[in-house]
Amino acid sequence: xxxxxxxxxxxxxxxxxxxAVRIAGGEVVKLWHADANLHSVDxxxxxxxxxxxxxxxxxxxxxxxxxxxxxIDAANGGLPVLGICNGFQVLVESHLLPGGLIRNEHQHFICxxxxxxxxxxxxxxxxxxxxxxxxTIPLKNGEGGYIADDETLRRLEGDxxxxxxxxxxxxxxxxxxxxxxxxxxxxxVGLMPHPEHAVEPGFGPDTPLAMRSGIDGLTFFTSVxxxxxxx
Amino acid sequence: MPKIIVEVMPKADLLDPAxxxxxxxxxxxxxxxITNVRIGKRxxxxxxxxxxxxxxxxxxxxxxxxxxxxxxEDVVAVTVEN
Numbered sequence: 001x002x003x004x005x006x007x008x009x010x011x012x013x014x015x016x017x018x019x020a021v022r023i024a025g026g027e028v029v030k031l032w033h034a035d036a037n038l039h040s041v042d043x044x045x046x047x048x049x050x051x052x053x054x055x056x057x058x059x060x061x062x063x064x065x066x067x068x069x070x071x072i073d074a075a076n077g078g079l080p081v082l083g084i085c086n087g088f089q090v091l092v093e094s095h096l097l098p099g100g101l102i103r104n105e106h107q108h109f110i111c112x113x114x115x116x117x118x119x120x121x122x123x124x125x126x127x128x129x130x131x132x133x134x135x136t137i138p139l140k141n142g143e144g145g146y147i148a149d150d151e152t153l154r155r156l157e158g159d160x161x162x163x164x165x166x167x168x169x170x171x172x173x174x175x176x177x178x179x180x181x182x183x184x185x186x187x188x189v190g191l192m193p194h195p196e197h198a199v200e201p202g203f204g205p206d207t208p209l210a211m212r213s214g215i216d217g218l219t220f221f222t223s224v225x226x227x228x229x230x231x
Numbered sequence: 232m233p234k235i236i237v238e239v240m241p242k243a244d245l246l247d248p249a250x251x252x253x254x255x256x257x258x259x260x261x262x263x264x265i266t267n268v269r270i271g272k273r274x275x276x277x278x279x280x281x282x283x284x285x286x287x288x289x290x291x292x293x294x295x296x297x298x299x300x301x302x303x304e305d306v307v308a309v310t311v312e313n
Contacts, residue, residue, distance in 0.1 A: 060300065
């Protein structure tokens with residue numbers, strides 16, 4: 001199972017996303033922003049970072065990159081795509097997911113282990129979770145405040161397109177505590193927190209059992225591998 | 232040099248943290264008459280020769296599709312300057 005991980009200029013978490021794919025049992029294919037060829041991958045991850053220096057708007061220039069033209073076409077055809085943090089911003093700027101992300105309400109960059117509620121498990125990237133499951137993965141962003149107009153919000157809520165909500169604390173002022181979205185088909189998921197930083201015991205968030213033992217993020221990557229195997 | 236100038240502002244009902252920070256600083260400095268500050272972007276598109284009507288229309292499309300994001304921003308002006 002080949003999972004493509006895209007690197008844009010300014011991407012930071014591509015190596016962590018690659019590592020997460022390998023730990024989950026997948027084969028990594030490195031994709032480059034200027035190369036429109038997706039090299040027959042079975043799924044794509046848009047990792048976090050500051051693509052193109054966040055110039056113009058977060059994710060806006062990356063959304064115009066040659067690789068994104070291919071990814072948008074493939075995503076509309078059903079290819080699983082996961083956007084993490086800056087990758088979520090790229091998905092929103094590519095119109096693969098609706099709404100927008102603005103500077104955090106409190107104006108500070110935030111970095112914390114964040115509790116989330118899994119709101120939807122009928123997607124390529126969340127099918128290994130239980131509906132309503134609480135998970136903890138790192139969150140680190142300055143522009144993670146999710147917004148959308150009232151009509152879009154009604155559609156997101158009504159059609160079950162919210163994949164994750166922040167639990168206990170809303171860290172950035174996102175409307176309706178939205179941490180992540182899915183598309184109608186369930187192949188595209190985007191979220192601000194970072195599952196790829198919680199995939200290996202000893203390097204994840206603290207849990208009641210042991211320090212840094214949290215691996216809740218691993219399920220994103222095993223979910224897509226299971227889906228690809230079964231399809 | 233002919234230019235098309237695109238002005239983009241954050242939507243009026245959205246928090247503009249940069250504007251708010253500047254407004255707070257101005258009020259600290261005793262400018263009580265300034266009630267609010269909002270910060271947007273001015274983007275210049277440069278041309279060799281004065282853009283045609285079709286090129287101006289194309290620039291307006293670029294402004295709407297790429298230079299701004301309609302969810303969070305408004306294009307408030309697209310003007311040609313020779």
